[in-house]
Structure formats: structure tokens, C-alpha cells
Amino acid sequence: MSSLRFKYEDLKRFCLDAFERFGFTKDESAIITDVLLLSDLYGIDSHGTQRLVRYHKGLKSGLIKADAKPETVFETPISEVIDAKEGMGQIVSYNAMKKAIQKAKEHGVGMITVKNSNHYGIAGYYAKMACDEGLIGISVTNTEAIMVPTFARKAMLGSNPIAVAMPADPYPFFFDASTSVVTRGKLELYKKLGKEMPDCWGIDKSGKVNTSAPEVLDCIASHQGGGILPLGGAYEKTGGHKGYGYGMLAEIFSSILSQGLTSDKTYVGGKALICHGFFAINPNLFGDPEAIKAHFSEFLQDLRNAPKAEGCDRIYTHGEKEIIAMNERLKNGIDININTVKEMKNCAIDVGLDIGEYLGQDAANA
């Protein structure tokens, strides 16, 4: 899998202009670009620039509506339910978390659910928004059903990530993980590499554990049963029912509390109509925020300082790897798969942009 390396600033300039050409305002384009590029910087390649082409397709086909006007369908001083009206996930989500932050600053807590939305990028982006304001941020979403509940053989839940961020020194706690043991992107990677999957990742259409990435991916695509397992695998013995439970929590705090579509009913006829949840909690509800932050930072440092397992030289706290990746990528650039670059080039042509002006001759020749 060859790739080209680009500077963060160059990718940003390209995305900003591309999303404007896709039909968004300058401000909206800046929001979407920031969500995508944080993902690239954090090393979560599956949710970064490589998604641009997929969003473009969705917008062109009308499955995602660039001009959607999300509506508040219910509101209290500390909560809100928003109908995204099939708009771009990043925009309704950014605005929802902004509102949750505002409520948490005024009243201690802000809890907002969203329905009828589209893919919103990395869940952690929105949790980080609250964290950057000194709050605890939580973001969840449901997705297309890919996760098979314990003892079932049909995917009923999405990858259903839960993200939580909280201020700490020298860097915040940032936890962003699917409640399925892995996401589809990991299976695609294993397929490309021809590697056998661990036996806690997937099951086939009969509900039996299957370690072949191509076979499980075929199952997902055919909607005839099979899919990815919850965190904890196929058995209660290994805790699969717990991962299934965490998936349910993501569902409760997105589709249930917005009365939107549950994962199993999304993406019918191509329309996502997925749901999100955004929660901001002010630590001043529990005392002096600086004292709480210091207490938390000390614990995180104790974790990093704990004795290492043989053969391991480092214990990470959540969010640390993302900071390391970001520093490295800001300095050395971001690698984009050559096939993705080709798609981006064609997409640029489609909207009248010359990708070479942004990303150089190698990209133009891709």
C-alpha cells in the first residue's frame, strides 16, 4: 500500500476549498475540515481525509443535505433534542456540543441528543471540544448495524463508539473507542494484508466464530447475517455480553433519548438517519475544578509510572498516543494512501479544483 505524504496545512487548505465547493459556507467548511484533520493528526486514518470522497458522494446523491436546517424538537435549560434533517453530521454535532458546553457553563450540565443525522467523524472530536473548555465531554453515536449481540447471528448494533475527554496535565484524558471489538476498517486492513483475524473479532452468517476477514466482510456487505463481535468476543466467558452492554449505552444516549432510529433501522435505502449524543459536565459541580484536575493528573501519572509488563517499555494513558501521533504528523506530515489520493484528485476535478495547487505534482499525477 504505497502512499503520499502531505503537510497538515496543505491538506487543510485543500479540504477547506473542497467542502466549500461541495456546497458549504466558509465557516461550515472549516468545521468539517477540522474534524477530519484532527482524526488524521491523531492517527485515526479511517476517519480522516480519506472520508472526503465518501462525503462528496453522499452530498452529490442527496443522501446528505448540505443545506439542511436542523431543528430543535425539545429543549430544557440543561437538555435538547435536535432533528438534523439529514444534514452533514459534523455541522449539527459541532453546534450541538457548542450548545451543550454553553448549558454546562450556565447550569452545570448540558445533554443533547440528535436524530436523523449522518456520519459525524471521530466521536472524540466533540468530547474534546468540551474538554478544551475545562469540562468533561462525552460523545456517542450509533451507526450502521455491524455488531452482532451475544448469541445472535445478525448485526443489530453499530460500532457505537463512546468517547470521553477530561482535562488533565500534561495532556487531557481522551478515550474514544468503538464498543465493537474493532471497526470495519480493521477488517479491511487484515484483508489487504492477508492476515488471519483473532477469534474474538467476527462471526459468519451462521453465528460461528470466523477468523477470515474477507468472509466476515462479505457477510456484512450481504446483510445475510454475521458481522463484528462486541468488545469481549463471542462468549459470556470472555465478556462479550459486556461489550454488547456498552453498545447499548451508546444506543440509549443517542437513538433512544432522541427517539430516532436505532442502529438496526439506519441506512435503509442509503440514508443514514443515525443519532448522536453530546454531554458536557462542569467539574465545578463537584468542587474546585483545578483541585480535581490536579487529583486526576496525579493518578494518570501514577498509571504511567506503574511497573511495566516484561517486554513493554511504556504504559499509556488514554489520549497519550494521539498526542504523540499529532506531534509527529505536524512535524513530518500525514501519509495518505495512493488510492485515496486518486479519489481525491478525481473529486477535485469534479468540483473544478486543481489538486496539484494544494498537494503538489505527485498528487496531480496520482
Place this chain on the structure above:
Amino acid sequence: MSSLRFKYEDLKRFCLDAFERFGFTKDESAIITDVLLLSDLYGIDSHGTQRLVRYHKGLKSGLIKADAKPETVFETPISEVIDAKEGMGQIVSYNAMKKAIQKAKEHGVGMITVKNSNHYGIAGYYAKMACDEGLIGISVTNTEAIMVPTFARKAMLGSNPIAVAMPADPYPFFFDASTSVVTRGKLELYKKLGKEMPDCWGIDKSGKVNTSAPEVLDCIASHQGGGILPLGGAYEKTGGHKGYGYGMLAEIFSSILSQGLTSDKTYVGGKALICHGFFAINPNLFGDPEAIKAHFSEFLQDLRNAPKAEGCDRIYTHGEKEIIAMNERLKNGIDININTVKEMKNCAIDVGLDIGEYLGQDAANA
């Protein structure tokens, strides 16, 4: 492992009188008894009546203070931090969740953290309290450190359960699970049975995966390294860093937001000094509670109705197994291990009760 079977009502009468003899008021004794016996009814034997003797020992030695007067150290209309003053975990926790429920009924949400407490029984009891009042209930606790973070070889986090309950028909959603892949009780069971553990359960003092229950239990007891793995096991590939992350969430919403002791610093010199978190969310923050409940109930039914894996005849939603166990045990009685009955008998003698009057001659002769 032979056992004796008792009626729920008889065990209840015994516990009520025993806890009064241990130094609690009638009302307090009723709270503790209800927490223990719900655990027995729900089939979570490790946290039921068999704990009575351990509580008695803690009370006798002064490590748990029956006459503690918990103090509010911080409060807002929607939040509170309580210092349990080393009192009985069940009592401070029951009162904390009562208060959270009251706040949620008045203001939409109630969030209460507790520090300097003791073992509180099953986390789910308190989540269920809120659920019984039509609210979403969440309960978390930290515990003695038994869980080893990814890439470490020393236990730094507790079993750190997260419990969430939410109203639904025909029975509520009730999720109560340790964020460690299993709890110590499961290792003790495997030791008794002489069974080899799955390779995602434990590591030894060098940080290597170990499938011997006696060896990992020895590691835990010796505090020389080793312990139980997070949900997801020892590797990032199998999602161990996610279980470690959920353990962190339990820590944040108990010890961090109460500024109490983190798991790694609890149980020094025998004193637990652990922390809990209790959260009640009123679904009326998001619309009509009955409509939300109906929407949720439909999804739960869809999950139960989904196609089953080959060899499986039923898909459970969380809390269903507990209802099945409760119905069975209310009808047929509750089995208590014979060694536990012996301990209970001696404990009864110690406080001047005749166990035979409550649980019959077999118990008196145990």
C-alpha cells in the same frame, strides 16, 4: 460444593436481625438486607448473603463504622459530594441515590459522588433504585486494585463496575458489569473446579498471560504484581485498552470527582476508603417519558427477536437473566454454600442469635 437451600423470606428475617445485632437501626438493617438479597435473587451470589460474615468482621474490627455520620462536603442543586466517614457502603449509597433521585425529579439530573466508603454490594442495586422511579440510573464504584492496565504488570484499578438501568417493558434494562473481564470470585470458582482460565483473564507478576487461577490469585494476594485483565484481555489487538478505558470512567465518576482515593491507594492497612458515583437522569429532559420507554422497549424486543446463532435458542437483553433468576429463586429458594452457612452460624452465635430459628435445623447443624 454442597449447599443448603433457604427461602428468601427466611434469609431476609435472619439478615434483618443480624444486622441490627451488628449495630444498625431497624431501617438501616432493612437497607443492607435488601441490597444483599437482591443480589442473591438476581443470581449474583458473590455479592449476596455470603458477604454478611465479611461485613461482620469489618464492623467488629472497626474498619467499617456502624455509627458513621456521613457529611456533605459540597453541594449544588444537581450535585453533591459526600464523605462517608468510613460508614457502611450500602447505607451511604442508598441515601446518596435517594438524594440523586430527588434532584433528578426536581431539576432533571442528580449527580452524587461519595468518598471514604466501604464495599456497597452490587452496583446495579442503586441504578435500579432510580429506574424504579422512572429515571435512568447509573452507579459506579472503585474497589481494591485488582485490574492491571494494558502493558503494566501491577494492579492499579479495581474491578470498577459500571451499572446502568432504564425503564422498559416488560422489564427494565439492567446492565451491571465489572470493567475487568471477570471479578476475583470467578477466579476462585475456577480454582475450586481445577479449571484452566481463558487466556484473556489474568497475568502473573511478570506481566505475562497466565491461565492458572491459583497462580493469579496468589499474585493478587501477595501484591507483588499480576492480577486480572481489563475486559478485552492483555492486548490492544483484542481491545484490552478499551476495558482499561471503561475502568478509568468508573474511576473518574467516583474517586476523581469526589477527590477521594483512587483504587491503587485504597485498602491500605485494611481500611477500604473507596469511592462511588450515583447518577439519576430524568428522561423528561428529552421528551415524553412514556414515548421514550415505548421506543426503547420496542428496540429491546427487536433484539430478543433477532436471528439466533447456531446452537443458541435465546438472545438476552441486559437484566433479563436477573429477572429469570429472581422468579426462579423466589419460588424455589436460594442455595447457599455449606461453608458460608457455617460461617453464618458462627456469626449468629457471636451476636446471640440462634440461626436454627430462622433457617432451620440443617443450618444450625452445619
